[in-house]
Amino acid sequence: xxxxxxxxxxxxxxxxxxxxxxxxxxxxxxxxxxxxxxxxxxxxxxxxxxxxxxxxxxxxxxxxxxxxxxxxxxxxxxxxxxxxxxxx
Amino acid sequence: xxxxxxxxxxxxxxxxxxxxxxxxxxxxxxxxxxxxxxxxxxxxxxxxxxxxxxxxxxxxxxxxxxxxxxxxxxxxxxxxxxxxxxxxxxxxxxxxxxxxxxxxxxxxxxxxxxxxxxxxxxxxxxxxxxxxxxxxxxxxxxxxxxxxxxxxxxxxxxxxxxxxxxxxxxxxxxxxxxxxxxxxxxxxxxxxxxxxxxxxxxxxxxxxxxxxxxxxxxxxxxxxxxxxxxxxxxxxxxxxxxxxxxxxxxxxxxxxxxxxxxxxxxxxxxxxxxxxxxxxxxxxxxxxxxxxxxxxxxxxxxxxxxxxxxxxxxxxxxxxxxxxxxxxxxxxxxxxxxxxxxxxxxxxxxxxxxxxxxxxxxxxxxxxxxxxxxxxxxxxxxxxxxxxxxxxxxxxxxxxxxxxxxxxxxxxxxxxxxxxxxxxxxxxxxxxxxxxxxxxxxxxxxxxxxxxxxxxxxxxxxxxxxxxxxxxxxxx
Numbered sequence: 001x002x003x004x005x006x007x008x009x010x011x012x013x014x015x016x017x018x019x020x021x022x023x024x025x026x027x028x029x030x031x032x033x034x035x036x037x038x039x040x041x042x043x044x045x046x047x048x049x050x051x052x053x054x055x056x057x058x059x060x061x062x063x064x065x066x067x068x069x070x071x072x073x074x075x076x077x078x079x080x081x082x083x084x085x086x087x088x
Numbered sequence: 089x090x091x092x093x094x095x096x097x098x099x100x101x102x103x104x105x106x107x108x109x110x111x112x113x114x115x116x117x118x119x120x121x122x123x124x125x126x127x128x129x130x131x132x133x134x135x136x137x138x139x140x141x142x143x144x145x146x147x148x149x150x151x152x153x154x155x156x157x158x159x160x161x162x163x164x165x166x167x168x169x170x171x172x173x174x175x176x177x178x179x180x181x182x183x184x185x186x187x188x189x190x191x192x193x194x195x196x197x198x199x200x201x202x203x204x205x206x207x208x209x210x211x212x213x214x215x216x217x218x219x220x221x222x223x224x225x226x227x228x229x230x231x232x233x234x235x236x237x238x239x240x241x242x243x244x245x246x247x248x249x250x251x252x253x254x255x256x257x258x259x260x261x262x263x264x265x266x267x268x269x270x271x272x273x274x275x276x277x278x279x280x281x282x283x284x285x286x287x288x289x290x291x292x293x294x295x296x297x298x299x300x301x302x303x304x305x306x307x308x309x310x311x312x313x314x315x316x317x318x319x320x321x322x323x324x325x326x327x328x329x330x331x332x333x334x335x336x337x338x339x340x341x342x343x344x345x346x347x348x349x350x351x352x353x354x355x356x357x358x359x360x361x362x363x364x365x366x367x368x369x370x371x372x373x374x375x376x377x378x379x380x381x382x383x384x385x386x387x388x389x390x391x392x393x394x395x396x397x398x399x400x401x402x403x404x405x406x407x408x409x410x411x412x413x414x415x416x417x418x419x420x421x422x423x424x425x426x427x428x429x430x431x432x433x434x435x436x437x438x439x440x441x442x443x444x445x446x447x448x449x450x451x452x453x454x455x456x457x458x459x460x461x462x463x464x465x466x467x468x469x470x471x472x473x474x475x476x477x478x479x480x481x482x483x484x485x486x487x488x489x490x491x492x493x494x495x496x497x498x499x500x501x502x503x504x505x506x507x508x509x510x511x512x513x514x515x516x517x518x519x520x521x522x523x524x525x526x527x528x529x530x531x532x533x534x535x536x537x538x539x540x541x542x543x544x545x546x547x548x549x550x551x552x553x554x555x556x557x558x559x560x561x562x563x564x
Binding site (some may be wrong): 006007008009010011012013023041045050051057086 | 556
């Protein structure tokens with residue numbers, strides 16, 4: 001049988017439910033299939049605006065620490081107002 | 089003339105006689121430090137004014153800010169007290185041409201020398217000016233000493249650049265008495281490690297939140313701390329200049345052009361208008377000016393870097409030799425036991441220079457790695473942009489931040505499994521270890537296919553994380 005290599009994407013973002021405060025900062029996050037957790041600290045945030053010449057990308061990234069110590073990288077897709085978690 | 093001096097050493101304890109440019113006039117502190125948002129840089133930078141939406145029990149709402157203005161220049165004058173009565177300027181880091189002045193002594197200031205001026209301008213204004221090369225290793229050692237001694241007062245310590253630190257003071261009343269006693273104790277601790285004139289120049293401000301504490305410290309006088317109770321924070325901030333806000337300097341400039349000079353004047357604007365003009369900075373500025381935003385002090389987790397160094401028998405200025413030395417240092421640091429099981433995300437290279445002084449550049453790696461070349465390459469690029477200004481006597485390397493263990497690409501990068509630990513040779517392209525071949529065969533026999541993938545680079549420098557790597561199926 002001929003072997004045909006195929007590629008699988010890595011670090012694909014997954015949709016999450018995020019509750020924000022009145023300043024737009026995330027307060028709680030619920031990962032798929034898990035209970036909501038409080039965000040203890042926002043460690044870092046940065047923004048990516050790219051690829052405006054084809055399908056524009058505009059994301060507000062945050063590295064957050066949950067109240068159980070888990071570190072997550074979340075981003076807010078500013079174009080469609082959705083939150084995602086992304087590993088790596 | 090640039091003055092030579094001894095290489096970096098621990099914090100001196102000799103006392104200087106006179107002192108550097110003392111920002112004692114009402115607005116001087118604003119012009120020299122507060123307007124410069126880089127005050128929020130240094131160890132722990134980036135966490136200094138993070139959103140305060142979520143608090144943990146280790147945070148402290150009541151903050152004490154200790155600030156030693158022109159900390160680096162004062163340290164130099166402590167080290168060389170004979171310069172106390174002369175005009176002295178500390179040079180900024182950077183390339184050798186078009187160097188600028190970073191900090192100036194009081195006498196140099198009187199002669200018209202100002203921070204940010206070109207060296208040529210400064211020397212023409214003050215011909216007797218003594219120029220000092222910066223010695224970041226010495227300054228960082230002093231900061232470490234300061235943080236170490238202050239942990240005797242409170243465990244909640246958050247540095248905010250050199251010479252500036254926030255202390256969490258919640259719950260210390262029973263241990264140390266009133267707020268004044270707590271501040272006295274903090275200063276007494278500093279006296280243990282710094283000479284008296286340096287500590288005497290310390291400004292102290294106590295208020296709810298870091299912003300209030302910083303503004304209080306910046307408006308304080310030496311030996312006269314400013315204490316702001318929570319009920320008076322709003323009124324205290326009313327007359328404070330907008331330059332004290334830790335926002336983009338361009339925002340401050342625009343506000344000043346609009347005739348807004350104090351936080352009280354800023355409060356008159358509705359939030360939507362400020363957000364429309366300045367975005368997030370506008371929202372934050374309003375929240376700070378109205379004292380609605382209180383940033384607690386967050387405990388700073390002291391990094392435990394892995395340090396290695398290489399001393400040259402003769403000072404080295406050749407780039408090729410420095411690059412070879414860098415490769416050796418990276419290899420040595422990677423083999424340290426403390427690094428095992430962790431990848432590297434932050435790295436710093438420095439040097440003690442011929443004739444005194446030191447030089448440092450640092451970089452945050454694009455992604456965690458434990459690969460020598462991936463660590464060394466960005467450092468070489470940084471060295472090309474900001475090379476050591478003089479020949480190098482000792483080359484230093486620090487792994488400053490760490491991540492999780494690297495991805496398993498090494499499984500494919502070594503001749504045998506056992507050789508991974510001993511640093512075996514790289515594979516030739518397309519070569520696969522026997523162990524992997526066997527595993528694939530077994531999986532195919534058992535389940536009909538091999539769910540085995542190799543991580544391959546697609547666009548490793550992409551800003552979009554999902555574009556950088558992909559999984560490539562492995563089969564034979």
